[in-house]
Amino acid sequence: MNNSLKYGKNYAVINHILNNNSEKSFLSYCSTASLVKNEFQLTTNAIVSSSKELERILKKIKHAYIIISSDKVLIRKIEKPSNNSISLLDKAFPNLNKDDFFYETLEEGNYVFVAICRKSEVIEIIEFYKKYNIFCINLSFVFFKTSILKKVLPENFIAGQFSIKTKQQIITNYEYVEDITDLDTKYKIGEDLINSVFLPNVCAFSVYFEKAIDPDLETYLSKNRTHAIQNKILKTGLPIGLGIILFILLINTIIYTHYFNKLENLKINQQYEIAKLNNYKSLEKEIDSLNHDLLQLNNKQLYPPSYVINRIIAVVPTSISIFNLSYQPILKRIENNSSIQLKKNSIDIQGNTSDPTSVSLYLNQLENEPFVSEVKIKNFQQKDNTYTFYITLQLKHEN
Template identity: 20%
Template sequence: MALAALSNILLGNQYIGIEHYTLDANDCIALLLIEKKKGELIISAKENTSNTENIPKHCDKRLPFYLVINTNQVIQKELEGVDGSNEKLIRKAFPNLAWDDFYYEIWRLKTKSIVAVSRKTYVDGILAQYQGQGVLIAGLSLGVCSISEIISYSEKSELETNTQVVSWDEINSVVVGKKTTALKTYSLNGLAVENSYLLGFAGILRLILGSSITNGNVLDYNAVLRGAFDQKTLFIKGIKVMIGSLLTLLLINFFAFNYYYRKTEEVSSELSMNQSSLEDINATKARIAVKETKVKEFIDLSSSKSSQIINEIASKVPNSILLTEFAFQPLEKKIKEEEPIKVLEKTLLVSGATIDNAAFTNWVEAIEKIKRVQQVTIVNFGKDETNATGFTIKILLQ
């Protein structure tokens, strides 16, 4: 339950659903932004465009995106029967295809089944296109299968998408091509949704509910996509919290140093006749001034360069690596009274675990190529008592 709560927190209150579809031999996208306010879903923005290569500039790339691919590169077949075996339904629908090369999704109704398939190279190409724009896809569906999530919220016996009519009375065909492009608006549990955005909305609903009534290897892939989204979102938010906490502590130290500095000034004026005491006071003031300078430099460096480098390193973390600790300019040794604070300047310490040594090596090499990185040293790398491969790397900045 705690993990589910954390996952919902990482998901946030805003979601984007995107449907890729083919109309008159042209690929288009229908984009829908949904916001959750006071427990209700509200449509905040929507756009239907033929520009499938770039998402609109006003879209926040940090939000969770749910992708529905419903183009002419997705083949859908309707079968009689609802056999519980995915393999039997797949082989019945497409007996001669190499299934390792395809993603598939199966929607089982009462007496019929819809099987949607698409080549992995095609789907992965679309996902890579979004990843190249800094967008994290948190979920994926093929064809009209995602509409299964919303039929219970509609009083109709059929719904229209951008290019199809979907009926679940099972008397006629479940999915047929649409002959007109007229817009329709449906009421789904009180929310008015245009037919152009039905599949995207259904995907968002699946993302929020965290469940699906369909089956297929697409759902296994969804678990990977959602895990990658949660991990990177947690890392980014964790870094922000860490930097905020660090700056707060540094500010407290800064004010503390100022307080003791003023106290030293008062003592200095009272003991102005005692040369020996004045020398001691001047030495104390010098140490405080050095510490104050370090604190100011640390704050300036932390607030400017650190966030840029951290974001760049975070963007290169592969799915096979889980970070557990990130220390910027760590202490050289414990703080002791009457001793100056010493830190490992221009240094990052990163710890975590990996399940793919090759991916770890590639990640380290990618960090070394960052402009402001001078050197990357693997401090620790090996299996622990749980047989997991842990590591610690030290990154020296220029």
């Protein structure tokens, strides 16, 4: 699944400056962009200092890349170790309880910059933005991602709240700048003039989907990515699901009216019983023909139906209840003088769960089965704390 299908077309980078996570007081530098043909096109840059501004700027955004530049982030510059006997984190911060911190590293020449922040602080910031329905799918610290553009920037440049010093295209030092009024500097990046305040944001777009260096942070972010994808499915899937339900109800009404009128006409017809008997005989022939076709079809299948059904049931997570499983379901109702039509090489599965993540797990299990060629989500909807799904499996078969 490509990124547009996973996350949509609207993206954002939020550079979180203040470590005050109350809704009434905070400061963030926000940039938004749209993803067009796998390239980000910058749409908005804004300095946000209130919850109303945040909602206005990010009203179409459901996820973001967050940069934390608050004073809770600690940075150390160390010499690059000559061997791997000691980790960069241990050398920069001896006796640190690593279980309490997330970290990021930036290698520059013979030196390494190491940034750390308490996990509780990071999670608190992420949860703050989640109140506005914005899921953090990637995260970095301070100016580290700005190193991507150091070759096209002057020796001394400003990135967000930091003044960066370089020598021969290597970052040698940095300084935190308190007063934002001193940061009104612009740099030409390609054809665009980018304000120094938003330079880290622009760089973050180029690594939006990369994994975090810290394994613990990557594990935490991967859960957020799953929640962001599920949230997108729920937001877009519910209206589609309601439309499908209304369409099915309309079709059922038309079919019901047709058969009701036909039944009334048959009651008037004196030959109703004879016609009914003939219809039954015709139906028996159709069923015999169908059994013959099914036998031939089963002989051509790569896997017997019993094996397929057993595997589908075996990989169902314990939190999921399956209430309907149809093997090669009928495409439409049986009509007079017409053949029964089946949806060949197909299985419909309907179930419910209180844990939406188990649906994703079940889909992954099914996609890995050797007899499955495609998994399609027909419907996914939530009512109270119950999630109901309807999926169709397309089976592999011999030509």
